[in-house]
Amino acid sequence: MGLEIERRRLSIFEELSGYEKSTVKPGGLLIKQTTVRGVRRMTTIDPKDHANFDRLAGWWAPNSSMALLYEYNYLRVQFIRDRLGPRLQNCSVLDVGCGAGMLAESLARLGSRQVTGVDSSLTSIEQARAHCPSDLKISYHHGELSSVSESFDVITAMEVIEHVSSRTLFLEQVRQRLKPGGLLFMSTIEPTLCAFASTILAAEYVLGVVPKGTHQLSKYVAQQTLAQEWGTAGI
Incomplete structure (x- = not known):
């Protein structure tokens, strides 16, 4: 029975x-x-965040709300270049959450052998493709990270992990696409009062440079926590 x-x-x-x-x-x-037929597949995309980023336009306009990213991008590129040195020219690079391609273009200009950008926002990808000079070897893909089948020497994910629906799944997908001995560059926002005041209160509600709801303090990640999660994911 x-x-x-x-x-x-x-x-x-x-x-x-x-x-x-x-x-x-x-x-x-x-x-x-656990082979699944006809059920909802796992995704790292947060629908609310996706909608916010899909409304962003004018990434490359000097006076747009995204102009502050130019300063961030300079620091990011300098950090990556200093760590990789001449090796960058022999590297394949995947930029996750590439937006309109600011970092991807910079890495391509430094001589990266192959640069691939992926973003779930079609608006951002269209701006990236439209802005990309013909002499730069960049391939842009609209979709989520799981849609990328290749593996890469270098993966960048700048201010992305605080927007995903599952950090565990996201880090596992990153690990699967990083070649053995490859390098991962990731930046995020610490869950501090200063971060709340600058990225949420000021940026969203006072200055209005990004849509309200773009950032959530509860999704910000402390450096120590992220390092532990990297280790758990085998990165």
């Missing part, structure tokens, strides 16, 4: 979830293989 109940529970579970192969043990349910 108990085994028949377990089998019935398994049948209902398979119908609802799409799990193809399972093993029933008396007194419990053990799932061995």
Whole structure:
């Protein structure tokens, strides 16, 4: 009787979830293989954040709300260049959450062998493609990180992880696309009062340089926490 109940529970579970192969043990349910048919796939995209970034325009306009990123980009490029040196010219680079391509273009100009940018915002990708000079070897992809099948020598993800729906899944996807011995450059925002005042209160509600709701203090990540999560992900 108990085994028949377990089998019935398994049948209902398979119908609802799409799990193809399972093993029933008396007194419990053990799932061995989790191949999913027709169920919602895992994603790192936060719908609210995605909508906010899809409304951003004029990334490259000098007087736009995104002009502050020019200063950030200079610091990012300098940091990456100083760490990689001449090796950068032999590296394939993936820029995750590339936006309109500010960092991707800079790394391509420094001589990176191959630069790929991926972003879930079609608006941003269209601006990146439109602005990219024909002499730069950059490939832009609209979609999420899981849509990228190649692996890379260098991966950059600047101010991205505080916008994803699952840091665990995101870091796992990053690890899968980083070549052995590759380098990951990631920046984010510390969950401090200063960060709240500058990136949320000032940027969103006082100056209005980014849409309200773009940042959430609860998603900001402390450096120590992120380092631990890197280790857990095997990075």
